[in-house]
Amino acid sequence: MTGSVTGVPGSDVLIHARGLAKKFGGAMAVAGIDFDLHRGEAFGFLGPNGAGKSSTMRMIGCVSPPSGGELSILGLDPVADGPAIRARLGVVPQEDTLDLELTVRENLIIYGRYFGLPRQVIVERATRLLEFVQLSDRADDEVEPLSGGMKRRLTIARSLINEPEILLLDEPTTGLDPQARHAVWDRLYRLKQQGVTLVLTTHYMDEAEQLCDRLVVMDRGQIAAEGSPRELIERYSSPEVLELRFDPGDHQQAAEKLAELLDATAERMEVLADRILLYTRNGDTALAAARGLGLEPITSLVRRSTLEDVFLRLTGRRLED
């Protein structure tokens, strides 16, 4: 991290957006959003596909001019100062943009050259970064045959070659298997520990919960809520959730019966296609009460509230479909 003059003087705001909008033809992809990113935090955009997360990311990455509103990145204007801003950003795009025909190391070297770094610096950093993403033993292999998780880790290594002040990650683990996702999360967590400022988009609530200090919930181009994962859950959901699954034939009838538990035992109920969710202080008490109504669910599960529940509450829809 450099100690250069960035952001608004006297503050540590690295990105400042007010009324930020992006229009494609007639469609509003981002419909006027406000947010600030502070140095050292991990900030997330959580929302389903098509919520406007990637459009926002591309505007921050200075490869998509805003259609309206204010946006300042590192105190600079993304339209006028694109090259100067991008020199200080690291970008992990949604789709890998690695050169598959080159070797792992060559990919880093080409990318480092784009930033005008001297060869010696690039070579030294490439070695260190490949060690960081655990790809040292593949350094001189072609990229093509690498697994999806390895390619992602290489993309992360590449995005760090210029020692960026802000790292942008657009859906960093989409399409990866669980093991590969955890390996990526582990690396990102380490970066966070090192004080790198992260901005990420995701439609995985567990990813947002694990990595983000603060996040905004996005839906249809707008910000529905903002806060830390803990705060959002406390504000928009109950401590526990009782998930009940019934025989499809009894599903609707059970929902009508369970409505009797509202207010006294449960604060809220969500009837999904395959399950019924009861939002409650105490899941076991609610389950006993449900059984007291003569209901026999096929399966029942008591769990803590998650960001998924927050999203459901705010939008009436689920995050991942």
Next chain:
Amino acid sequence: MGGSFALREFRSWLTNYRRTWRGSIYSSVLNPVLYLGAMGLGLGTLVDAHHSASLGGVSYLVFLAPGLLAAQAMQTAMGESTYPVLGSVKWRKVYQAAAATPLRPADIFHGHLLFTTMRLVMNCVIFLVVMTAFGAVRSPWAIAALPVAVLTGLAFATPIEAYAITLAKELTFSLWYRFGLIPLFLFSGTFFPISQLPAWIRPLAYVTPLWHGVALCRSLSLGTATVWPALGHVAYLVLLAAAGIAAGQRTYRRRLYV
């Protein structure tokens, strides 16, 4: 700053080219040897037996070679400015990778043009050397045909790259080759003087950049070039190349900054 940015993109093309340069050199040498051998010497013997006055009193080989020099520059330009450009933005997405760095779309475009120019220079130098080895050069002015052939290539490369980046599908390219490149190759005065064409079709040949390249390369190689026509040809080619550069700066931007 812009120039050095374009150089960074150029270097990434060079890094890629390191993998394929050997094969490309073989075909760069083999191509003129085959064409000059088969058409210049083989077919040329038949043509020369009939002693055609419209060739300007030289052997068919000497007539053909400079035309082919310009025509292969066009082919090289096509090769570098079609699939590699669309591939970079559509399949390999290396253009998007570069656009996330300090490079601007125009730098990415200029970087590829530098690489295209390098490939043109390589192929044209090889062609001139082979041509000379075949004894197909009449004047020391032939050396000036080198920049002219490169310029001919660029008059094709810049507008084609500008257009290629806008495409969604590569199908368009096979249409260009079939209905653009091949007719130009055959009817722009490379294999026979366009005075042999019906009068009504000749104006069509005059507007094609290849005819200007062929005519100028030929007059230089034969040592018959005169100042004003030469300047006219150069001006026309420069104009096309410049228009292509202006267009490409816009189209690259539109494709990469969505």
